[in-house]
Amino acid sequence: MIKRIIAFFFTLAVFAANALAQAPVVFNGGDNVVIGEHVSILEDTANNLTVESVKNHPGFSASTSQVPNLQLSKSSFWLKFTVTNKSDADHLLLWAEYPMLNTCDFYYPVNGVYKVKNFSDRKIFAERKYKHQDFVIDIDLAKDSTATYYLKVASTEQIILPLILGTPQKVAESTLTKNLLWGILMGLLIVMVLYNFFVFISTRDVSYLYYVLYTLFIGLTQASLSGYTYHYLFSNSPLLYSKVLIVFPGLAGISAVLFVTSFLHTKQRTPKLHKVFPIVALLYAVAIFLRLFGFDHASYRMIDISALSVTISIYAAAIITSIQGYRPAKFFLVAWTIFLIGLVLFVLRNLGVLPYNGYTSYTMQVGTAFEVTLLSLALADRINIFKAEKERSQQETLEALKENERIVREQNIVLEAKVTERTHELNESLENLKEAQSQLVEAEKMASLGQLTAGIAHEINNPINFVTANINPLKRDLDMVLDAINVIEEIGLSEASSTEKQKKIADYKEELDFDYLLVEMNHLIKGIHEGASRTAEIVKGLRIFSRLDEDDLKRADLNEGLESTMIIANNLIGNNVKIIKEYGELPLVECYAGKLNQVFLNIISNAAYAIEKKFEGSEGGALKLETYIDGDNAIIKISDNGIGMSDETMRKVFEPFFTTKDVGEGTGLGMSIAYNTIKKHHGHLLVKSEVGKGSEFTMQIPVIFDASGQV
Structure with missing residues (x-):
């Protein structure tokens, strides 16, 4: 057991020694050298280490990858590497092919003392010595010399840091190749954007618009991640560049969801999966929100989660719809697969599984180019599908039309018979309708005739009564005069003296009050004369109003017609109504005079009705008649201060059978006939009214002038 523990610590010590003694980079000239496997890495979690404190720091660990992956972290990272220059060049370049470094401090020895060069993507682009979006750093090292360098880096993004050492010429060639390939990719994306945008304008298919937005933002995303937007768009706005590093991917993801x-x-073909896409779009929106409000690390993590979610969701939707037999989905699946393959190869290169070279450096860009191209082809194929479906639909429609034509031919005979039968029935219905119309018009005329009769009876009755009342007294006085003549004749033939005769006659005249009798007879005769004259005037007005020749176009005095109508309608207007007449000088107008008088009567009777409804026989009512010439039109205005009309009533006032009067008080045809009569004269009948204030009807009758200006 003790031997195993000793062996473990021995192995650990050897590992630590190897880590601290990472092999130096031996540069022999020629091609560029990727130095990732020659770098030792130290994480500065407190961000307070200095170059002096890290020289002999035991925390350095050797990188085992060509491209160091420092992950997403708030820490600073120190990268240590040693270079031995075996080439003839004494001026080399270190190319850090990662443009999103907030901190990039390069420490280099000068006579045993380390000096620093500061670089950052938060500085204005014009301040850089080498006008390139990546960080290009000078290394001055004489031939056969060895030096150790330190690079301190930090970023709000995940740091995947390719470090390339080479001569200025080789580095320039590599950057030129990179720029050329990126230019080709951007050109392809711009062509796809413009072409499909014009297709969208012509087809109005929203899928093309979403494709354009997706292609635009995916291009801006990759251009931002590679630093090109910092170089060309936001060179003077480093802060804005840091925002678009998440904003552009977020908008690309949302556009991808929409597309x-x-x-x-998906709503019809994969309804359950379709519900996931709004959630994914919301995740992208949250990522954009976090970056805009300064939560940089959180926004990066959120964009990673969103990208993983949208990738899985889109791939699943493409597979399901492809299985369902939707052909455009197969194009989409191939395009998305190629894009994912390029992305996976790019990630494997960054993880060190694949070597860092000219082929693996642009797998994501190549995948993007193939993706947008195939998606454009998929859209075009969908148009072909729609076109084929349209042609098939047109063929089916043509066949259906031919079948319908055959059916129509077969039905023609039956239809013709039915049409003949229906035509006969329709003719009968039209005759009945004409008869009913005539009856209605006659009914309105009879109603007007009733008003006319009542007016005539009322107007003639007064003077006739006056004549009748004077006849009996006049007859009595005349009898008395005749008797006086007989008495005077008898006295004159008597044998009395002249003086006696004169005295008897004088006494008799005084007894008879002969002088007053003469005065009374003269007064009675004058009253009879006035009654007869009034009757003659009414008869004349009746003759003017009736116009027995009304079916002929003749010149007539409209003022005279209006005045005769007032005579006829006098009985309809209460004694307390004030009549205002403002007749202008009108020329004789060619018209159907009797029909116009009927129009005047209908409007005046309605005005009288409105005044009576408002004032109920008391004073205050007013009826105004006004005529004048306005250009080529004779204007007749009839206004009242009656109950007025609402907007709805005004809209319907000229409709047949519409009336606001009580049952039995009107047929509802008067204003319809008036409107049609004015229209028959090529004129206009206008109405203005306000509830509670009254109404005004304006008739415009054209006056025809000859070349000399005469009527």
Whole structure:
């Protein structure tokens, strides 16, 4: 047992000695040398070690990988390596091919004292000696000389640090090759983005838009991880560059989720798996949020978790939809597989399983190029599928149309017979409809005739009563005059003297009150004359209103027609209603005068009804009639201060059978007939109204002028 313990500690001591005595890098010139296996590594968890304190520090451990993987840590790492220069060049370059180092301090000996050169991705790019996104460090070492160097590094990202030693020419050749390959990749991605964006504009297929976003952000992600966005986009904004290291991958992951769900139709084809994708997108969003608010290490871990989740989810969805026979999914599966192979090879290189060389350095980029190309082909193949489905659908539609044509031909005879029968029935229905329409119009005319009759009876009755009342007194007075003539004749024929005759006649006239009798007879005759004149005026108004020639277009005085309508409608308007007439000078207008008078009567009767409803016979009601010329139109306005109309009533006021009057008070056809009459005159009938304030109807009747400006 004691021997085993001694052997264990002996082995441990040998291991420690080997760790501290890591073999130096012997540079013989020629190609660049990857020195990862010649490096010893010390983790500074407290971030307080100095170069003097780490010279003989026992905590250094030898790197066993070509590319040291320092993981994600808040610690600083010291890398120690020794270089023996056997080449003819005394000026070498150390190329640290990892652009995301927040701290990169290079310690080099000068006469036994270590001096330092400070590098960082948090500095402005223009401050660098070598204008490259990676860290390129000068090493001055004479031929056959040996020196030990220290490199202190720290980063908020996971540090995978390839260290390459070479001459300036060879390092320049390698960086040039790297830039050239990256330029080819970026060019390919830009072509794919532009091409598929134009396809999206023409097809409006949202899958193309998601593909464009995914390709754009995956390109920006890889360009950021390789430092190119720091070099070309954010050279003066190092802080912004540190943010996009997570923001771009996060947006790429979200775009990938959107593209996969749209392209593979996961909601229909893999409904259970589809529910996972919003969660993955949320993880990416959380990673972006953490980086934007300064939680750098947490954001990196979250992006790792999101990437693992989205990779598994997308791969599972692609396999399931491929098994279901969805052909575009097979393209997608091949593309995603190639991308994953490139990514795995890249990781294996970083872990030291694969050697670090020109082939393994660009496996992820090559995988990305194949992926975006195959995905573009998959989208194009989907268009071909849609095209084939459309052609098949069109063929089926054509066959269905041919079958329908055959059916139509067979049914034509039956349909023609039915059409003839239905046409006969329709003609009968139309005749019945015309008859019903005529009856309704006649009913409205009869209603208007009733108003007309009532108006005439009311207007003529007063003067006729006045004449009738004066006839009997006039007859009585006339009898008295005749009797007086007989008496005077008898006195004149008597044998009495002239003086006696004159005295008897004077006495008789005084007894008869002859002078007053003459005055009374003159007054009665004047009253009869006034009644007869009023009756004649009413008859004239009736003649003007009725216009027996109303079916002919003739020139008419609209003011005269409006005034005659007021005579007819006088009985509808209460005695307490104020009538305001503002008649302008109107030319004779070619119109159907009788029909226009009917329109005037309908509007005036409605106005009288509205005033009566509001004032109920008391004072305050007003009816205004206004006419004037406006350009080529004669304007007739009839307004009242009655109950007014709501917006809904105004919208329906010209509809047939619509009425707000009580049952038996109106047919609902008056305003419809008025509207159609004005329209027949090529005019307009407008209405403005407000509940509680009244209504205003405006009629615009065109006036036709000749070339000289005459009507």
